[in-house]
Amino acid sequence: MGSSVQKAIELIFSADPELLNILSTTARVSLTSSILALLLGVPLGILYGAGRFPGRKTLLILNRTLMGMPPVVCGLLFYMLFSGVGPFRHLKLLFTVKLMILAQVVLITPIVVGTMETFVADTAPELRETAKGLGFGRGKRFRLLVNECVYPIFSAYLLAFARAIAEVGAVAMVGGAIAWKTNVMTTAIMMYTNRGSFTLGIALGLILLTLSLIVNVALSLMQGRLSR
Amino acid sequence: MKTTAFTKTYNKRAVLSLPEMELPDGQITAVVGPNGSGKSTFAKILAGIEPADGKKKILSGVSVGYLPQKSFAFRMSTEKNILQNGNDPARAAELMRALGIEPLAKQRAKKLSGGETARMALCRILMGRYDLLILDEPTAAMDMESTLAAEELIRETCSEQGCATLLITHSIQQARRLAERAIVLHRGELVETGTAEQVLNEPRQELTKRFLEYYGV
Numbered sequence: 001m002g003s004s005v006q007k008a009i010e011l012i013f014s015a016d017p018e019l020l021n022i023l024s025t026t027a028r029v030s031l032t033s034s035i036l037a038l039l040l041g042v043p044l045g046i047l048y049g050a051g052r053f054p055g056r057k058t059l060l061i062l063n064r065t066l067m068g069m070p071p072v073v074c075g076l077l078f079y080m081l082f083s084g085v086g087p088f089r090h091l092k093l094l095f096t097v098k099l100m101i102l103a104q105v106v107l108i109t110p111i112v113v114g115t116m117e118t119f120v121a122d123t124a125p126e127l128r129e130t131a132k133g134l135g136f137g138r139g140k141r142f143r144l145l146v147n148e149c150v151y152p153i154f155s156a157y158l159l160a161f162a163r164a165i166a167e168v169g170a171v172a173m174v175g176g177a178i179a180w181k182t183n184v185m186t187t188a189i190m191m192y193t194n195r196g197s198f199t200l201g202i203a204l205g206l207i208l209l210t211l212s213l214i215v216n217v218a219l220s221l222m223q224g225r226l227s228r
Numbered sequence: 229m230k231t232t233a234f235t236k237t238y239n240k241r242a243v244l245s246l247p248e249m250e251l252p253d254g255q256i257t258a259v260v261g262p263n264g265s266g267k268s269t270f271a272k273i274l275a276g277i278e279p280a281d282g283k284k285k286i287l288s289g290v291s292v293g294y295l296p297q298k299s300f301a302f303r304m305s306t307e308k309n310i311l312q313n314g315n316d317p318a319r320a321a322e323l324m325r326a327l328g329i330e331p332l333a334k335q336r337a338k339k340l341s342g343g344e345t346a347r348m349a350l351c352r353i354l355m356g357r358y359d360l361l362i363l364d365e366p367t368a369a370m371d372m373e374s375t376l377a378a379e380e381l382i383r384e385t386c387s388e389q390g391c392a393t394l395l396i397t398h399s400i401q402q403a404r405r406l407a408e409r410a411i412v413l414h415r416g417e418l419v420e421t422g423t424a425e426q427v428l429n430e431p432r433q434e435l436t437k438r439f440l441e442y443y444g445v
Contacts, residue, residue: 126300129277130349133294134313134356144312148303 008202018179019203026184029097029171030164033104037160041109042153045116050124050145060117066110075173078103082174095176100184103170108160115156116149123148155222162215166208229253229290229360229392234280236269236416244269244416251360251392251409256382258395258403258424261413262439267396268297270413271364274394293358297365297396299349301337306348309337314355323351326381327374342369350378354385361386364396379406400443404428412436 011019048060080086082094093099124145131141168186175182177191185204192201229251236244244266251257259267272278274286275294302309306329310320324330327347332340337348346369353361363382367375383406386393397403403410403424410427412419412435420433431437 126296126298127302129272129294129296130300130302132277133275133296133362134353135291135293135358136312144302150303 004198004202005206007199008206011199011203012207016200019200021180022183022185022188022204023207025097025182026165029100029104029184030161033101033108034157034161034164036101036105037109037112037164038153038157040105041112041156041160042116042149044109045113045156046120046145046149048113049117049120049122050128063110063113063117066106067114069107069110071107071167071169071171072173073169074103074107075170078106078170078174094174095178095182097175097182100171100175100182103174104164104167107167107170108163111163112156112160115159116152119149119152120145151222155219158215158219158222162212165211229287231274231286232284234273234284234286236266236273236278237281242416244273246270246413246416246418249411249418249421251394253359253392254387254390255408256386256393256395256406257409257411258397258407258428259411259413260397260400260403260428260439261419262442264415265413266416267413268364269416271362271394271396274360275362287360290359291357292360292362293353293356294362295349295353295364295366297368299342299345299369301340301345301348303338304336305334306337306340306344307333309348310352310355313352316355319355320351323354323381324348327351327377343371343374346370347374347378350381354381357389358391360392360394361389362394362396365398366395367402368398375402382406400428400440412439414439 048056048063078099079094082088082091082099093102127145127148128141131144136144166186168190171182171184172187172190175184175187177183177187183191185208189201189204192198231246231249231251233247234244235242235246259270261267269278271294273280275292277294280286302312307317307320307324310323311317314320321330321333324333327350329344329347329351332344332348337345340348346366350363350366353363366382367378370378379402382393382395385391395403395407407424409422410424411421412427412431412433414435419435420427420431427436428440431440
């Protein structure tokens with residue numbers, strides 16, 4: 001065990017081509033999917049939190065359900081849609097990075113929506129009352145609301161990124177964990193562990209844990225600023 | 229200016245039913261009454277924050293400024309909060325000085341205490357020019373010194389701008405110090421209205437007398 005960890009640390013600092021390829025694929029998938037989820041989720045979260053429209057409660061329940069959706073279920077859904085018998089088979093996206101990103105967007109957008117909705121629902125009524133009382137129009141009220149949301153947006157992004165980078169079920173099913181093509185950190189850990197090759201798995205695990213630590217420290221700092 | 233008669237119903241329960249009322253320009257009208265009498269709902273409806281039944285228009289062609297009971301600070305400095313309601317730094321500095329928050333001008337407004345936030349919010353609303361200024365318990369979170377300074381500022385603004393001012397307050401003493409007119413509400417209905425001196429010193433209605441007695445006045 002001790003020697004495996006030592007070898008893994010050596011591997012991290014040796015710039016191993018396969019390790020670098022896995023890291024770059026992971027970064028591409030996680031960063032793209034989390035940014036897309038943010039672009040979709042922030043406006044939706046603000047709309048759900050501040051808006052009052054018919055069907056809002058149903059949409060909130062649906063979003064909360066999607067927040068808890070198991071990644072393998074998401075993977076299964078996309079597999080069925082894009083596999084040889086699925087309606088979107090002609091797009092030939094199965095086992096590509098593009099479909100992995102798409103599956104992760106579906107998986108993590110509800111997290112961004114939920115985080116934003118909770119904050120906005122709490123803040124918007126007081127802000128609206130104050131801003132309307134000052135005679136501000138809709139445009140200025142919206143700008144002030146977005147200004148209030150700066151830290152929750154960062155917080156939602158970090159949560160989305162953390163979920164994306166640690167997710168394995170959906171990316172494994174739709175990406176197929178193909179070496180040098182769709183293998184990301186989590187799927188590679190599984191693959192190499194199954195082969196009995198622990199060194200690369202431990203190296204990737206250490207990197208994942210370090211990233212998780214960085215994200216959590218950043219989140220704690222955000223929460224600290226938010227509570228002030 | 230005159231408000232039209234209106235009603236307000238929540239979940240089929242009438243919470244407010246008020247006749248036409250006069251709010252004279254350049255004068256402060258105090259609205260007093262026990263908890264749940266509908267003072268804040270009255271203020272919110274006049275300010276257009278909440279609609280009256282049937283979305284009836286209560287005031288027309290009138291600009292209204294409204295300071296809610298709970299002060300809210302936008303995520304920016306104290307000074308920038310105040311300048312949101314008028315780009316006049318000299319006036320903002322004058323208001324902050326009057327309420328003793330000038331040293332906090334560059335501080336993040338979210339970090340202010342409750343009393344400081346209330347003072348900042350009062351400065352912010354007083355930056356604007358309105359036909360009707362509605363202040364819902366503006367000094368509830370302030371200490372005595374700040375309260376007296378705030379009252380002075382409210383009095384000055386009202387008389388300089390000539391706006392009608394509606395002051396929602398729990399404090400009979402404050403109503404006596406500041407207001408020219410008074411409105412007494414009880415369970416969503418108008419009990420008595422008239423000059424502050426008459427209503428708060430020689431009330432005609434039994435409910436007003438009981439209310440004043442309760443507050444030891």
